[in-house]
Amino acid sequence: MGRMSLLVSPELCIGCRGCQTACKEWNQLEGEKTENRGTTENPPDLSPNTFNKIRYVELPSEKNPMRLLFVSQRCMHCGDAGCMKICPAPGALFRTDEGAVAYDKDKCIGCRLCVTSCPFNVPRYDAQNKISKCHLCADRISQGLTPSCAKTCPTGALRYGDRDELLGLAKKAGYSKVYGEKDLEGLGAVYAFTDSPKIYGMSDSPAIPEAVVFWNNVLKPLSYLGLAGVAAAAVLHYVAFGPKKIEEVKKDE
């Protein structure tokens, strides 16, 4: 099988957020207690119960009151995934046959290194201190089904399919920038943009933090030589960020 992916086209998105509900329905995620904060956008952020959300981006416009963009925020299923690189627990994060970055909560040790290593600020930890994030509906796609979000999308703003075919589709449609084609060995959620990624609130050149690369190349092999994953993680944290960072993470729990 070729690599599968999502093609996200904000120009086609109408901000209906059927994808948010469909994700929660399939993955049986709890609704969050929210409040209106003066914006249509809600919940405010990704969370253990929110794997994807639509960001409402308001920009100045000459002819209209505003330019309003709807941008899907979710795990990008990077080809070179920082989270997988840094994860010290074998099998906790893994790549599916289709190319998605999925996870096994039973194997997650709660170290939260994936949080610091993600270029897109995606992984969240649930109340049991286990990783939670979009897994591209690994249980659906392994059965040949479309991820729940793309299945429900009425306009084709979220499409799932063979990655090469989707890239071809985006290019043929004349989008000026296909985001994630090459970055991080190709993202598993590629975006069709008509403007620079910054307009959509995305980094021009997403990259894994240096320390993660160091861990992956130097420390992680050591862990397989006998060091316990947790200890190694602690060492890395000390090396890369110092002890204060760990306290900050704890405060967020």
Add this chain to the structure above:
Amino acid sequence: MTNHWVDFKNADVILVMGSNPAENHPISMKWITKARENGAKLIVVDPRFTRTAAKADIYAPLRSGTDIAFLGGMINHIVEKNLYFKDYVVNYTNAAFLVNPEFKGPGELNGVFSGYDEKTRKYDKKTWSYQMDDKGIVKKDFTLRDPNCVFQLLKKHYKRYSIDLVSSITGTPKEKLVEVYDTFASTGRPDRAGTELYAMGWTQHTVGTQNIRTMSIIQLLLGNMGIAGGGINAMRGESNVQGSTDHGLLFHIIPGYNPVPSATVVDTAAYIEKFTPKTKDPRSVNWFGNRNKYLISYLKAIYGSSATKENDFGYAWLPKLDEGMNGSWLVLFDKMFKGGFEGFFAWGQNPACSSGNAGKVRTALSKLKWMVNVNLFDNETGSFWKGPGMKPEDVQTEVFQLPAAVSVEKEGSITNSSRLAQWRYKSVEPAGEAMPDSEIINELRNRVIMLYKKEGGKFPAPITNLTWNYGEKDADGKVVKFNIHEVAKEINGYYLEDIYDKTQTPPKLIGKKGELCASFVTLQADGTTSCGNWIYSQSYTQKDGKIINMMARRGKDDPTGLGLYSGWAWAWPVNRRIIYNRASVDMKGNPWDPKRAVIKWNATKENPATKKPGVWEGDVPDGPAPPMADEKAGKYPFIMRADGMGALFGPGLADGPFPEHYEALECPLQENPMQPGHRVNPTIKLFYATEGPGEKAKEDGGLPEDIFASCDIRFPYVATTYRVSEHWQTGVMTRHLPWQLEMSPQQFVEISEQLAVELSISNGEKVIVSSARGKVNAVAMVTKRFQPFKVMDSTIHQVGLPWHFGWQYPEDGSSGDSANLLTPTVGDANTLIPETKAFLVNIKKA
């Protein structure tokens, strides 16, 4: 809808005005997106920069309640700049008809048409008539030059709608008006198609019907009616609202859009005489000339063998209105408020939140002896007695709550906006004690009949004579297992005798006794056929003895490529996917646009019905007659109209044959900028007495609940209500879903940045929105989506709030109460649909 959902993809220009498809009909955006991918232009006209506007090629703001001014300006633009489709206008509309020279318009009579009576607030329509020749056929001037022809009168009427004046009424910048007008008028050619999508943003006004009429005129001028990618399309707000309206939901129609009789229409002969339109023009099909067949077959369907020729088919048992009586929503609840009802079934609805002026409705419910609330959940209606401001100990209304099954817990059909009746299947058993509506009605009917048997009653015949052949019965005649298929078959209709076509020799057998009718074409007026709803005849039919549920079909073929999908389910009438399609071809039957051929006349192919050459191909045509160029047999295209023509001049409505701009009942202007005579629609029913030329509320003019405030400094801001994608109607189905509630948890009010500065309100701050009738708490969303309007040289602010919320759920009250506590008791002059899309409010920090 004249067209259908998939058909949006065929349009070159899509005008979204009075609706918000991206938020309220997301799936329609699939087809709008496809049209745009093919180069179509999307125009959005809305007071607010909606999520649909975010996708638009052109966005034009307008002040709520000024759509007729906006569109009247477009008519003027089209006519003055010769942008109309001349062949179509001359041959397929009443443009050439000569009108009574006595007819006068509001430009001449200071705001009213000829025949207005101030006392009754009604028109005598005598002068809204045509000049007739000695054969009784309307006189015409096909050069369109006669000063009394419809076209010239139209031109004169809308000449008053200049760009300058329109802009000063609507608040739309002039260059935006011209851009919209030119873009939409670009479809006034055979090879271009323009469609319009509306919803409650057009209907819920005191000029609601005329909003849609104005667009009908534009679509006829541009030749956009009947064609693929054209038409006027009502985006229905509920999956089966089309079906419920088809089946007589409204007080003034029985199933199939036949009028509800009044008490003075004493028998079927009088009914048929009164309600059958007549024409002496042999070229007009005048389809409603068949009204007699539909009425008698309906009576046979509901009263069965009890309906006989001798008893006039049980016509006396049909409920009648008193002469002039109006049974619409606002009138009903007004009567309830005044103690006019003992009991009330709130079936699948939540009037305590959904009704205009919901506060009045809540009080009205407390005047009842009993109420039955049939719903999926308890709601603000069922629990009104413990709602805000109520003293439960003082409320004597006994409330019965009947849990109803959800759509997936029952079998049956639904009819969507495309007039497409689709069969649905049951997937799970109803939860708890919930029952399908049909079974609840079955139980109700059984108990009422048992009570009649036991205790007698004043007039049991209308109930006891009803046919009830919906499944196996027990010894008491009670249906024990309700079979919804039997209902569908009754709607389709049966041949009660062998039916012959007696025009042929020997007479040809049309249908065999006991079989399901083939279509309404075979219905009879002599009691030998039954049909519960003529427009649904053919939906559950029989061919060569085999019974076919047409609504359950799932064919996916699309031979024309236009997305008609004629094999998928079934659309009324007779599976026609685009109505008025006879107007999509020229006089010879060739499509105006060969690339988008809905139908086409094939003059050489043999017609299987007549065995002669000449047959229509494509969609089911609006009648089988040959095209108009055939001088003997050719027929006019608009077969549902007595004169066969699309109506630029429409004398049928209460408020005028041409739409005229009037302000909303609650508007910020002292005077109508069109003319000083009439600020508001002169034919609306007023629930509160007024005085003065501005029709201001009198100091003590009626119930305090019905008060309104116009041009009143206490309520300076225009408001409108709307829906969001995340909730549905009053939120009874969505507020209980945590996934929906988290996305839109609370009542909010959108206000412009400029108004926020004036009121020192910051984004996210809690505010109180008040009107002359009530107030609601809301979170202020300070946004660029609303911009102040420049109207008649002053600045007018508009705000908007959704109506999805209610006090009952979530239980902590965090979502706030219904926005309909603010809206007024006033409705459209023709339909009385409440005016909830334009009213006045004030906003203060909470």
